[in-house]
Amino acid sequence: MGYFLNVVLPIPLERLFTYKISEQEANFIQAGMRVAVPFGKSKIYTALAYNVHQEAPEAYEAKEIYQILDETPLVNAFQLKHWEWIAQYYMCTLGEVMRSALPSAFLLESETLVLPNKARVVNDLDLKDDEFLVYEALQHQSALKVGEISGIVDKKNVLPLINRMVQKGIVLQKEELYEQYKPKMVRYVKLAEEFQQESKLEALLEELTRAPKQSQVVLSLFQIQTRTKKPIPIADLEKESGCSRAVIKSLIDKSVLEEYHIRTDRVQHEEGSKSVDDITLNDHQQEALQAIAKGFSEDRTVLLHGVTSSGKTEVYIKFIAECLEQGKQVLYLLPEIALTSQLISRLRSFFGTKVSVYHSKYSIHERVEVWNNVMGNAEKAQIVIGARSSLFLPFSNLGLVVVDEEHESSFKQFDPAPRYHTRDAAIVLASLHKAYCLLGSATPSVESMDNAKKGKYGYASIPYRYGEVLLPDISLVDIKEATRKKRMKGHFSETLINAITEALDEGEQVILFQNRRGYAPVVECTTCGHVAQCPNCDVSLTYHQHRDQLRCHYCGYHMALQQSCLACGSFTLDKKGFGTEQIQEELQQLFPEATTQRMDLDTTRGKYAYEKIITAFENQEMDILVGTQMVTKGLDFRNVSLVGIMNADSLLNFPDYRAHERSFQLLTQVAGRAGRTSKRGKVLIQTYNPYHQILQQVTTNNYEKMFAEQVYEREQFKYPPLVRIIKLTLKDRDFNKLNEASEWFATSLRNVLGQQILGPEYPPVSRIRREYLKNILIKIPRNQSLPQTKNSIKRIEKSFNAISKYKSVRLVYNVDHI
Ligand code: ADP
Numbered sequence: 140m141g142y143f144l145n146v147v148l149p150i151p152l153e154r155l156f157t158y159k160i161s162e163q164e165a166n167f168i169q170a171g172m173r174v175a176v177p178f179g180k181s182k183i184y185t186a187l188a189y190n191v192h193q194e195a196p197e198a199y200e201a202k203e204i205y206q207i208l209d210e211t212p213l214v215n216a217f218q219l220k221h222w223e224w225i226a227q228y229y230m231c232t233l234g235e236v237m238r239s240a241l242p243s244a245f246l247l248e249s250e251t252l253v254l255p256n257k258a259r260v261v262n263d264l265d266l267k268d269d270e271f272l273v274y275e276a277l278q279h280q281s282a283l284k285v286g287e288i289s290g291i292v293d294k295k296n297v298l299p300l301i302n303r304m305v306q307k308g309i310v311l312q313k314e315e316l317y318e319q320y321k322p323k324m325v326r327y328v329k330l331a332e333e334f335q336q337e338s339k340l341e342a343l344l345e346e347l348t349r350a351p352k353q354s355q356v357v358l359s360l361f362q363i364q365t366r367t368k369k370p371i372p373i374a375d376l377e378k379e380s381g382c383s384r385a386v387i388k389s390l391i392d393k394s395v396l397e398e399y400h401i402r403t404d405r406v407q408h409e410e411g412s413k414s415v416d417d418i419t420l421n422d423h424q425q426e427a428l429q430a431i432a433k434g435f436s437e438d439r440t441v442l443l444h445g446v447t448s449s450g451k452t453e454v455y456i457k458f459i460a461e462c463l464e465q466g467k468q469v470l471y472l473l474p475e476i477a478l479t480s481q482l483i484s485r486l487r488s489f490f491g492t493k494v495s496v497y498h499s500k501y502s503i504h505e506r507v508e509v510w511n512n513v514m515g516n517a518e519k520a521q522i523v524i525g526a527r528s529s530l531f532l533p534f535s536n537l538g539l540v541v542v543d544e545e546h547e548s549s550f551k552q553f554d555p556a557p558r559y560h561t562r563d564a565a566i567v568l569a570s571l572h573k574a575y576c577l578l579g580s581a582t583p584s585v586e587s588m589d590n591a592k593k594g595k596y597g598y599a600s601i602p603y604r605y606g607e608v609l610l611p612d613i614s615l616v617d618i619k620e621a622t623r624k625k626r627m628k629g630h631f632s633e634t635l636i637n638a639i640t641e642a643l644d645e646g647e648q649v650i651l652f653q654n655r656r657g658y659a660p661v662v663e664c665t666t667c668g669h670v671a672q673c674p675n676c677d678v679s680l681t682y683h684q685h686r687d688q689l690r691c692h693y694c695g696y697h698m699a700l701q702q703s704c705l706a707c708g709s710f711t712l713d714k715k716g717f718g719t720e721q722i723q724e725e726l727q728q729l730f731p732e733a734t735t736q737r738m739d740l741d742t743t744r745g746k747y748a749y750e751k752i753i754t755a756f757e758n759q760e761m762d763i764l765v766g767t768q769m770v771t772k773g774l775d776f777r778n779v780s781l782v783g784i785m786n787a788d789s790l791l792n793f794p795d796y797r798a799h800e801r802s803f804q805l806l807t808q809v810a811g812r813a814g815r816t817s818k819r820g821k822v823l824i825q826t827y828n829p830y831h832q833i834l835q836q837v838t839t840n841n842y843e844k845m846f847a848e849q850v851y852e853r854e855q856f857k858y859p860p861l862v863r864i865i866k867l868t869l870k871d872r873d874f875n876k877l878n879e880a881s882e883w884f885a886t887s888l889r890n891v892l893g894q895q896i897l898g899p900e901y902p903p904v905s906r907i908r909r910e911y912l913k914n915i916l917i918k919i920p921r922n923q924s925l926p927q928t929k930n931s932i933k934r935i936e937k938s939f940n941a942i943s944k945y946k947s948v949r950l951v952y953n954v955d956h957i
């Protein structure tokens with residue numbers, strides 16, 4: 140009997156796929172190793188070995204694998220179990236989890252290469268023009284990629300052309316795997332062997348007297364050598380000698396110097412200087428520490444509810460230190476990479492080189508290095524700080540997972556699958572490792588607090604700020620009244636202007652929050668009412684003054700702003716609503732002396748863009764920071780005394796059952812940026828609706844009341860945490876087909892699951908990138924089995940897929956949709 144290998148392919152296949160292997164391979168292969176396998180007509184994929192067995196597949200003839208790519212598993216048993224949980228819980232395939240879990244450098248890509256067919260004599264005259272171009276190019280190059288051929292014949296779709304040439308036997312096709320990850324090499328120099336002798340060296344220097352720069356380089360090399368025995372990077376020599384690379388290169392060419400490479404880590408580390416023992420927790424922190432320890436001893440996840448600036452991080456640090464002492468690994472999850480820079484330096488000051496960082500703005504190479512360090516349980520990756528993808532690192536010895544700002548909705552992956560919640564997946568990961576799991580927030584999510592109240596999670600709280608600092612003084616500014624009395628300057632109330640003036644006079648800094656980026660959400664013609672729409676999506680375009688463009692925030696479509704209305708041609712275009720860009724402009728008119736900066740998606744695109752703005756603000760290089768959500772996160776600025784919220788209403792009116800909870804969290808968090816030192820901070824919230832219960836709860840810092848009211852409302856209307864929600868989105872380019880298909884699906888769901896089905900309904904933006912969308916909401920009571928419900932849904936999906944006219948309709952499941 141033969142041997143077979145089941146593998147996970149990095150594509151959305153419901154099942155594992157089976158390949159044939161030899162007995163030796165069967166003995167060698169372990170789960171978690173990568174293998175290159177053929178799939179379909181001519182594809183090569185990197186697959187992951189799952190299990191070896193002796194049963195041939197029934198439905199198809201198993202092909203042989205091409206190659207085993209690893210000597211030891213790249214993915215460990217903990218990870219595989221974790222992936223399986225994610226796939227099962229979030230209703231996606233293991234392949235989809237694999238694709239998002241592994242850095243792309245590990246998923247070798249197959250790229251079609253085209254080679255000349257040397258065995259064939261070709262008569263030029265038999266070739267068509269485009270064929271000739273390719274043929275000729277291949278006389279000079281041994282192989283061309285499909286993309287390169289596109290360039291040569293200046294055509295997008297060259298596959299038919301290549302096919303034709305393959306058929307005629309003029310060229311051959313080759314699927315080639317290539318490794319993308321190249322370790323970074325640092326270039327070093329040393330004196331060539333023969334000049335190591337003193338006599339030879341003297342002769343050399345003699346000879347170089349006519350080339351003063353070159354002799355300077357040689358002398359500098361000596362000077363560096365007297366200071367250090369370490370290899371000398373070319374960059375150092377360049378600096379020391381003050382000579383250019385060209386001079387150094389000419390010495391290398393002359394064989395006076397020798398160049399060599401050493402593989403280095405891209406991720407650079409600094410030393411730790413502070414000791415965890417020097418942190419003295421205050422009484423509140425101490426109490427919280429004990430409550431957490433108690434929860435841990437009962438094997439429970441613990442929720443740490445500590446107001447902004449209460450010193451949660453110091454408490455985490457105590458637990459991290461304890462975990463390291465036991466030789467275990469720590470994972471510290473953050474919702475936004477924007478937060479990492481402050482945290483990295485804070486943790487590094489205690490733990491030095493043991494701290495690694497992992498997130499998507501890091502290059503592939505940097506990520507591979509962290510991966511390898513974690514896999515090797517290396518010293519420098521004992522603590523990993525990261526955004527959600529760090530959940531997938533190959534931990535083997537995890538002792539503690541911290542989920543900071545656990546309430547943040549960006550912890551939920553939206554697109555593509557797996558649509559997992561980082562917090563929940565982290566809790567599962569911790570339990571697989573029997574590790575502790577600590578969730579922290581100043582404004583816990585309603586579901587986590589609910590779990591704490593029900594005793595599922597342990598609970599600890601720090602109700603006061605550290606160091607006797609008072610929570611900020613929050614007041615509401617009624618801009619309806621101010622507008623009526625014509626007391627507004629642009630979007631600024633008198634109260635806000637006075638407060639900013641005062642802060643600036645005192646040399647203090649100000650943060651202003653506005654929900655929207657861009658300049659104005661819509662440009663409307665006051666004559667005919669026309670509003671420019673995105674041609675691909677069902678939304679109006681946002682005006683961006685900086686580029687004088689209208690842009691779509693969903694698909695990136697953009698066009699230049701027209702001077703006159705596209706519909707009626709009149710010049711009465713009016714900009715309605717306002718974004719961060721407009722606030723910044725108004726600030727420049729109101730406070731010409733002050734320096735202002737913007738922090739939003741538009742200003743933070745580059746890898747270090749966030750860090751630059753945050754550092755500049757920390758260093759007080761600017762007075763006022765205007766921003767979107769980004770400024771609300773757990774940043775710690777010392778000199779901010781005033782936070783202004785330009786308009787709270789757009790948050791509260793968002794059409795979502797979580798809008799109120801979110802508004803409370805966001806406003807409380809942004810308020811928490813004010814007055815983190817001795818002077819009490821001030822927060823002004825501008826609103827048309829100062830009596831709104833959420834705004835009252837924010838100003839009185841009444842989390843408990845917010846929580847109780849939200850739970851009550853969700854009981855009334857059946858929303859989480861009282862039920863679980865699976866959102867099913869159907870997508871198609873054909874409007875009528877989509878409507879019909881979603882009716883079919885919803886009716887089938889109702890037949891099986893009863894009345895817990897809402898919809899189908901159009902979402903607020905019902906067309907994106909030319910596809911129409913419709914949602915069906917499945918509410919699952921807490922006492923109903925989740926796995927069984929999912930099975931029922933999957934069965935309906937199967938029948939659905941069997942209907943040929945619905946073939947083009949795409950289905951997207953979002954479990955615990957938030
Ligand atoms: P949170 O994370 O709860 O918002 P932080 O951990 O940022 O609060 O603490 C706020 C500030 O108080 C920080 O500057 C921190 O260094 C300081 N702090 C908190 N606890 C202590 C402590 N026990 N000893 C010294 N400084 C502390």
Ligand code: ZN
Nearest residue numbers: 673676691694
């Ligand atoms: Zn669009």
Ligand code: ZN
Nearest residue numbers: 664667704707
């Ligand atoms: Zn018009």
